Amino acid sequence: MNVAVCADVGSTYTKAAVVDLDGGALVAAASAPTTVGTDVLRGLDSAVGAATAGLGVGDAPWYVCSSAGGGLRLAVVGYEPLVTAQAGRRVGLSAGANVVHVAAGRLGAAELAALRAARPDVVLLVGGTDGGDADTLTHNATRLAKARWRVPVVLAGNADARADLRAVLAAANVPVTVADNVLPRIGVLAPASARAAIREVFLRHVIGGKRLSRGTRFARLVRAATPDAVLTGVEVLADALGGDLAVVDVGGATTDVYSVLTPDERDSGPGREVAGTLWRARTVEGDLGMRWSAPGVVRAAAEERLLTPAEQESLAAAAAVRAADPALLPGGAEDRATDARIAALAATVALRRHARGAATGERAGRDLRDVRLLVGSGGVLRHAAPADAAGVLDAVLTDHAGGWPLPRAARPIVDVDYVLAAGGLLAAEHPAAARDLLRRHLDR
Numbered sequence: 001m002n003v004a005v006c007a008d009v010g011s012t013y014t015k016a017a018v019v020d021l022d023g024g025a026l027v028a029a030a031s032a033p034t035t036v037g038t039d040v041l042r043g044l045d046s047a048v049g050a051a052t053a054g055l056g057v058g059d060a061p062w063y064v065c066s067s068a069g070g071g072l073r074l075a076v077v078g079y080e081p082l083v084t085a086q087a088g089r090r091v092g093l094s095a096g097a098n099v100v101h102v103a104a105g106r107l108g109a110a111e112l113a114a115l116r117a118a119r120p121d122v123v124l125l126v127g128g129t130d131g132g133d134a135d136t137l138t139h140n141a142t143r144l145a146k147a148r149w150r151v152p153v154v155l156a157g158n159a160d161a162r163a164d165l166r167a168v169l170a171a172a173n174v175p176v177t178v179a180d181n182v183l184p185r186i187g188v189l190a191p192a193s194a195r196a197a198i199r200e201v202f203l204r205h206v207i208g209g210k211r212l213s214r215g216t217r218f219a220r221l222v223r224a225a226t227p228d229a230v231l232t233g234v235e236v237l238a239d240a241l242g243g244d245l246a247v248v249d250v251g252g253a254t255t256d257v258y259s260v261l262t263p264d265e266r267d268s269g270p271g272r273e274v275a276g277t278l279w280r281a282r283t284v285e286g287d288l289g290m291r292w293s294a295p296g297v298v299r300a301a302a303e304e305r306l307l308t309p310a311e312q313e314s315l316a317a318a319a320a321v322r323a324a325d326p327a328l329l330p331g332g333a334e335d336r337a338t339d340a341r342i343a344a345l346a347a348t349v350a351l352r353r354h355a356r357g358a359a360t361g362e363r364a365g366r367d368l369r370d371v372r373l374l375v376g377s378g379g380v381l382r383h384a385a386p387a388d389a390a391g392v393l394d395a396v397l398t399d400h401a402g403g404w405p406l407p408r409a410a411r412p413i414v415d416v417d418y419v420l421a422a423g424g425l426l427a428a429e430h431p432a433a434a435r436d437l438l439r440r441h442l443d444r
Contacts (some may be wrong), residue, residue, distance in 0.1 A: 003027055003057050004430065005048055006422035008226050009040055009066040009212075012252055012326070013379070016047040017422045018055065024436025026417055028055065040068050040212045044221075063425035067226035069210040072202050075101040075120035079127035079136045084157070087183040088126040091156075091191040093282045095198040096228025097122070098254075106136055107143045121206045122198060123151055128158035130184045141165040145172035152201045156182045156194040177201055199224055226421060227256060230377075231282050233424030234258045236431070237438040238280075243372040246354075246407070247420065248347045248396065250378035252291035252326055255346045257354040258282045259366055281366065283354045288346040290339065290380050291326035294319035301345040304352065305401070315342065340388040343380045344395035351396050355404035371407035375442060377415040389414045417441050 007016040014034045018027040030050035035043035044064070052060070074097035078085025081104040092099045101118035103111050115123070123144070127137035137157040144153065145168050155166055156179040169176040177200060180193035208219045224232075230249065238245050238260035247258040260280045287296030298316045301307050307315065318338045322328060330336045357365035374393055381389045393412035400406065419441045426434040 001027065001055070001057060003055075003060050004426060004433075005052065005057070005060050005062045006425045007044055007048060007062065007064045008229070008418070008421045009044055009064065009068045009222075010034055010226065011036070011068055011070070014040070014043045014047040015418050015421075016044075016051040017418065018051050018057065018060070019422055019426065019433060019437055021426075021430050021433045024433045024438075024440055026419065026422075026437065026441065028052065029417060034068055036068055036212065039214055040066075041215075041218050044218070062221055063223055063422075064221040065224045065226045065229040065421055065425055066207065066212075066222050069212050070098070071227070072097045072198070072206055072225045073100045073119060073121045074098065074124060074198070075103070075115055075118050075122070076124045076126065077103045077107065077115070077140050079133060079157075080104050083186070084126045084128065084183050087189055088124050088156070088194075090189065090281065091182045091194050092124055092198065093284060094191050094231060094280065095195040096202075096225035096231065096282075097198060098284055098286070106139045112143065112147055120151055121209070122201050123149075123153045124182075124194065124198065125153050125155050126157045126182050126194075128161070128181075129186060130159040130181050132158060134158045134161040137161055138165060141168055145169050145174055148172065149174050151175075152177065152205045154179055154194060154197045154201060156180065156197065159184070175201075175205060195228075199228060202228075223425060227282060227284075229421045229424035230256075231258055231280065231424065232427050233420035233422070233434070233438060234260055234375075235280055236423050236427050236434050237373075237375075237420070237442060240435045240439050241372060241443060244368070244370045245373040245375065246351070246368055246371045246410075247375040247377060247415075248350060248393075250343050250346050250350075250376070250380050250392075251289055252379075253286070253289040253293050255285045255288040255350040255378075256282060257285070257350050259354065259368060259371070261366065261368075262370065281354075283350070285346075285350045285353060288350055290342060290346070290378070291322050291328075294322040294342055297342050297346045297349070300349045304349055306345060306348065315345075318342070336384070336388065339380055340384060340391060343378070343384075344392045347376070347392055347396050348399050348402070352399070352402040352404060355402070365404060367405065369405045369408050371410045373442070374407065374410045374412045375415055375420070376412065377418070377420060381414045382416050382418060413442055415442060 032046035076088035085104040152175040179197035423434040423438040
């Protein structure tokens with residue numbers, strides 16, 4: 001068989017899939033606990049071994065993504081908060097990063113201390129449109145050089161200053177990668193080059209630096225951060241569908257939302273976003289999750305007036321139990337019903353934030369009315385009874401009190417076979433297989 005092995009090394013579980021490259025069929029799949037405490041290769045090899053058992057595909061290529069060890073932590077340093085810093089934040093999210101810090105303006109001692117305290121894996125340094133202001137970008141690059149900064153920097157600001165500032169950082173032994181300006185002109189957001197540079201830095205510096213594995217094999221295998229691979233899969237599916245779509249991925253610690261919208265006249269005129277519109281976007285809700293962040297779901301749902309006082313009290317107790325023991329699996333019907341309710345609340349709040357623009361920084365929000373397909377992902381949906389999983393997505397599609405326009409004719413489906421990450425991993429080298437895999441499992 002002409003197949004490839006695709007694997008996602010998550011914080012809790014490692015998922016492996018064997019994909020037929022000639023027709024996009026999912027040949028086999030398996031999972032195993034992620035072995036962060038010892039060596040992640042043990043869990044990866046276990047999952048791949050279970051997926052390939054008896055297939056005789058020992059020479060198949062591997063495509064691996066990872067969010068183990070906390071994934072990719074990114075800090076953004078920009079010129080000012082409403083334009084370049086916000087543009088950098090949107091680009092960082094699209095690159096699969098967890099944006100842990102955003103600074104704007106000139107870095108002083110206090111700002112540098114706050115940047116260090118955020119413990120980023122990568123700093124995205126932006127500022128100024130091409131041919132515009134370069135003073136702040138120059139100051140910040142020089143400040144990092146003088147501070148003996150050792151965290152990798154992606155320099156994606158004013159093109160006129162880029163070469164000189166790269167030399168300044170390199171002379172101070174700051175690991176620096178140059179990318180095109182994320183905001184070359186006001187209202188024009190150009191994420192592709194910076195996203196590629198962040199991916200390169202993640203693979204070259206971050207994976208090995210997290211010491212997830214003793215040798216170099218794991219670092220050689222990993223091709224992307226998991227959210228980056230998933231967004232690529234979402235983009236492939238959207239292109240195949242020819243329309244808008246949204247994905248809500250409910251995890252143990254975060255709930256991620258992805259949306260792909262069709263550019264139109266909203267991208268021009270006096271009302272356009274000065275920081276640009278990212279038509280293919282991702283947001284991360286770090287306070288919404290099924291285990292570690294379950295108490296945050298209850299708090300956020302209460303703030304959104306989605307809970308009665310009695311239900312809030314009951315769910316708060318259940319959420320505390322889940323946060324205290326993230327490995328706890330649902331037991332009886334009552335536990336499963338509680339998990340489904342927490343998942344529905346997490347998905348609803350996350351979509352509200354995404355659509356309102358609160359998470360992306362877009363003043364006008366994201367118009368999801370033309371979304372044709374709403375995909376649910378995450379273990380809580382994949383392993384739930386079909387009725388429970390459908391109820392989670394129905395809660396999102398019937399949320400008339402959220403203050404954002406609902407999709408008018410979206411079809412809900414659950415990524416039961418976990419193919420979005422696999423499709424994203426295959427997209428560059430096997431685009432037809434990636435497209436066929438995603439359409440086969442998510443466009444039915």
